[in-house]
Amino acid sequence: MLILSAVLLVLMSACSSGTDTAATGTQDAKSASGTESGKKLKIGLTVPTLGNPFFVAMSKGAQLAAVKYNADITTVSADQDLAKQTAQIEDFITKKMDLILLSPFDSKGIAAAVQEAKNAGIPVICVDGSAEGGITSVVMSDNVMAGQQAAKYLADRLKGKGNIVIIDGPPVSAVTDRIKGFEDILKGFPDIKVIAKQNGEGNREKALSVMENIMQANKNIDAVFTINDQEGVGVKIAAEQAGRGDEFFISSVDGAPEAVEALKEKKAFAATSAQFPNEMVVKAVETGIKVIGGEKVDPQILIPVEQITQDNVSSYRGW
Structure with missing residues (x-):
């Protein structure tokens, strides 16, 4: 009887230990994934x-x-x-x-x-x-901040005076916030004139086409603000194809790989507010x-x- 009691005690102890381990494992999985153990x-x-x-x-x-x-x-x-x-x-x-x-x-x-x-x-x-x-x-991203950064850079480089173009984008809050931040800063610079504001739809090809039309209608452009780097690169290409790559600079938003390459060229593409x-x-x-x-x-x-x-x-x- 003593031997039997000892065996039962060992078995009960092992079962108890197994239950505690399983519970701990479940809790760890739940804290890692937010769901029950075994469920992704x-x-x-x-x-x-x-x-x-x-x-x-x-x-x-x-x-x-x-x-x-x-x-x-x-x-x-x-x-x-x-x-x-x-x-x-x-x-x-x-x-x-x-x-x-x-x-x-x-x-x-x-x-x-x-x-x-x-x-x-x-x-x-x-x-x-x-x-x-x-x-x-x-x-x-703090998109209002992104627009403000772009505007401050642009205004400082223009020394508060010049003709600029805004290439807008899709109707999403990120874009409207960037435009808001940009235009809020510009209110403090009455000698900076927005001579054109058109929608580049957030992509390179559309921005290139839009910028070609803007350049045909305007012979004196000092800077361009684009709502993302795709548009910024499109504007850069349009300027170079028209032989006006040295006429104005571009300030943009995103921090994309293509913007990095454009910045390293040290040509028209001058700045971008990087997101992550x-x-x-x-x-x-x-x-x-x-x-x-x-x-x-x-x-x-x-x-x-x-x-x-x-x-x-x-x-x-x-x-």
């Missing part, structure tokens, strides 16, 4: 276009976040089509994603799809621009996991931008 988070990310290096960098950030937070992240391109981005969100809902990350092509137009996700109980975290319809939070798209997505996933876990999060999380010029580009860490 399912996350859908939709971006305006993977034809832009900025959104390619964002997709790379999603890959980093997938490893860091034990998640399966599906990244899709809306190809600058509101209907397609709407359909992508609807598909994420059908697939019962745990979290939707949205970089909106049209902040207002996507509202119905966001509302549909909200009704399905799926949190929507916006990245690089807000959207209507009831998003949970937005993680983005990969960091944005990692932060968005982290924020979404908190929401899934029942935590409260800030409705807006801003990431500072960094002014990169021809003088400091060699020390810029890039994307």
Whole structure:
């Protein structure tokens, strides 16, 4: 009987030890991924276009976040089509994603799809621009700051006087905030005249075409502000093709690899306010996991931008 009692005691002790280990493992997995042990988070990310290096960098950030937070992240391109981005969100809902990350092509137009996700109980975290319809939070660059940086650089270099062009972009909050920051600073420089403001649609080809028309109508241009580097490079090409590459300089936003190369040339492309798209997505996933876990999060999380010029580009860490 004594021997039997000893054996039973050992067995009970082993069972108790196994239960404690399993519980600890479950807790560790839950803290790492925000879900129960053995279940990966399912996350859908939709971006305006993977034809832009900025959104390619964002997709790379999603890959980093997938490893860091034990998640399966599906990244899709809306190809600058509101209907397609709407359909992508609807598909994420059908697939019962745990979290939707949205970089909106049209902040207002996507509202119905966001509302549909909200009704399905799926949190929507916006990245690089807000959207209507009831998003949970937005993680983005301080785009007002980006516009302000560009305007200050431009105004200082022009010494407060000159003719400038603004190449606008898609109707998303990131773009409108950049324009707002830029124009707010310009109010303090009445001798800087905006002689043209047109939509370059955020891409190189359109900005090139728009700038060609602007140059035909204006013989004296001192500087150009573009809302992203894709447009900035398009403007640079247009100026060079017209033999006016030395006439004006370009101040932009993004910090893209192509802008880095253009800055190193030390020609018309003079400055860019650098964003960090990969960091944005990692932060968005982290924020979404908190929401899934029942935590409260800030409705807006801003990431500072960094002014990169021809003088400091060699020390810029890039994307």
